[in-house]
Amino acid sequence: MLGDPNKCRQQAAQCRALAADARGPILRRAYLGVAEKWEALAHEIEQAKMLLMAVNMVGESASESSSPKGSSHNQSSGIPLGFGVSQLFG
Secondary structure (H helix, E strand, C coil): CCCCHHHHHHHHHHHHHHHHHCCCHHHHHHHHHHHHHHHHHHHHHHHHHHHHHHHHHHHHHHHHHHCCCCCCECCCCCCECCCCHHHHHC
């Protein structure tokens, strides 16, 4: 299951706030570095979700055009057709 990019951004904001209150430049840079990592993670989660949605859409459209009516599994992989984003993101 992938995380929530909004929660990652909240963590990044908290790190930036801690950086603003940090007593020294080393600690400030450390907090800002962690904030950047949280932002990057949020972006990666969003990209992964978009990719999974695209793969799911392609799989669904391919299964509709090639599966016999009533078939609910991909014959080559055994994966249920329509397995998608909702199962991955709970």
